Amino acid sequence: MPTRILMPALSPTMEFGKLAKWLVKEGDAVSAGDIIAEIETDKASMEVEAVDEGVITQILVSEGAENIAVNTPIAVLAGDGEEAAVGPGAAPVQPAAGSVPPRDPAPPPHTTVASDPDIPSDAHFVEMTVREALRDAMAEEMRRDDTVFVMGEEVAEYQGAYKVTQGLLDEFGGTRVIDTPITEHGFAGLGVGAAFGGLRPIVEFMTFNFAMQAMDQIINSAAKTLYMSGGQMGCPIVFRGPNGAAARVGAQHSQDFSSWYAHVPGLRVIAPYSAADAKGLLKAAIRDPNPVVFLEHEILYGQSFEVPDLDDYVLPIGKARILREGGDVTLVAFSHGLTYTLAAADRLAETGISAEVIDLRTIRPMDTASVIASVKKTNRLVTVEEGWSVCGIGAEIAATVMGEAFDYLDAPVMRVSGKNVPMPYAANLEKLALPSVEDVVEAAKAVCYA
């Protein structure tokens, strides 16, 4: 069948072009790859190659013609012994009728999240540090599933830069507890590949500050590939390590990345405060079939909490916890932010203000329903985070509350956050840069007009 040679597009955005020059004339035989014409736009010029062998039987657009729309037939190419005429069948096939999606986009599917499992009334509680709880979570999941392994800098022989992986090498051996070179970009990508290959890697970043080098693999490879593959390429991986400001380590080692990761569809982002939540949520993260960014906090590692002594304590991802009930103002925080927030709630109680404290626990997907329900009760909201306020978690919560509980607000939402500066080293300046108990108290009083 004769082929109509169409005005080609030089780029995804080109709509019109000039037919600058014909290099063939009617009756010329061409083979694939021969240049037959030159076309131009205001930005570039390009040679048009014959895609097939045959004879140019007709030239439809003359040399020098301008504003030729892309896809306009410019010539006719007939194959071996073919008729010159182009029948209607040569026109490009149109998409099937009804294939155009409706103008209104489909709404996102509704999802529900299970509540925390009931802890039996006779359950025994043990006191343990966040560090131990995280270690136990990994050890339990590694006993349960042979495909789970841990890799990262100093996780094996050194027993963890922050001793979170202490004892794992002894129990599971060097096949499953793997020291990596200091190459975050490479080993994060290798972990993602291993997850594509059917394993369940736990990739430890010594701190999340170094994970910026691995950001491309976390976002472009881990988070997006499931979608880009139409659901084929699940990536069950956990990226974990300390996040946020430790103490006196300067700007490059003191940053809260919560909002960075929370921005990305395809990731789950968890930032627990207590040891019990650290354990239950890390176990859930390891079992989850999706990439999970698990943000720990160095200052919390050594703090002790009561943890239920159960065989398999797994918590739902995406569910907040009300740490303290109150009626006057809602304080929403996560991770180490709870340290300031709980102390502030005590201080506020002394002045007669009853604060409800919500621990988000999971940043993405965020349990906004719990926040909204609380705001409908207290009518006042303060958010607390260590990260910068610009495009931060508090900004996201404020926008959500404005959209879903606007009429319930008796005061503007206030954000307590890290100051919008790189973290200073000097002790006094560092203290000023971080949120404080006083900041939370002041914000709560302000929204209560107290």
Next chain:
Amino acid sequence: MAGAKKKGGSATKTGSASRSRPAGRKGKAAKSAPAAPAFSPEEELHAYREMLLIRRFEEKAGQMYGMGLIGGFCHLYIGQEAVVTGLKMAIEEGDQMITSYRDHGHMLVCGMDPKGVMAELTGRRGGYSKGKGGSMHMFSREKNFFGGHGIVGAQVPLGAGLAFANKYNDNGRITLTFFGEGALNQGQVYESFNMAALWKLPVVFVLENNRYAMGTSVTRSAAKSEELYNRGSIYGIPGEPVDGMDVRAVKDAGERAAKWTRDGNGPIILEMLTYRYRGHSMSDPAKYRTREEVQKMRAEHDPIEQVRTRILDAGLAGEDDLKTIDKEVRAKVSEAAEFAQADAEPDAAELWSDVLLEATAQGGN
């Protein structure tokens, strides 16, 4: 680390005398190179058909791009067909491939349906990624093709990770990790070389040197560009230049490399000296090289013409037989093109699906 299944095997030395003649590269290798081992008649005809399918598929894709039926970026593989064809002939069922965004040829040799590939190019629901990936992002777990990755170099640690999983599972499988000579300058490639060598991962790093990283020629972007196969030598990774325009040389080198890494010796680099006839992507007018350079390569080294000439010279098939193959291939490509145009666009509800997988109570794979 899990122990490798098999040990031993013969070492492939860097710069060994058995290296094949690189196309268009002057030097010692060209003088001493022996001819590639001959193919059986079946192999010649198989290679001819496979390469022709890629060539015709890509020509059609280019044509459909020009018609506005394919959007965005579209990187054609024309000229490089012998690389994937020879390597596929060299590996075993169940071995894996992963590559960059110039991926149509890889998918076709892996046995993925041209209809599904072309329908992905047109963004239709019957595409391999349901229309949500496009030219650069297709996958088939069934055919052991792991993408289709759009960020230069990013597939290299991913490929090392697939190899890591194979070693961990002790399943005897190897991973062919493809990347271009442009990606070779990426830091993550060396991070991957280091770990792959350190942990003796079963991976063949296939460096497809087509001479141009978009518009920058290899001599302007890579130090010591005449021996890129040596870029793993500081990690003890053997490397070999291969005439990537000769499918026999590719298969031969591929077999040796596959054996080397499958036997537990760790990674190996094959530098495939090849050439892309078209621009970097469809919107690249390729003004950075002369018309003559392209024509000379086509005339003297075309991978398909080489096989065609051998077939005719040896009388393995006649002109008519080859014409029949050509017709069958064209019919297959036409069928794919028609399907890709007639198939419906994805349902609007697909916007929201495949962002996350549902968690199951038990977890596990």
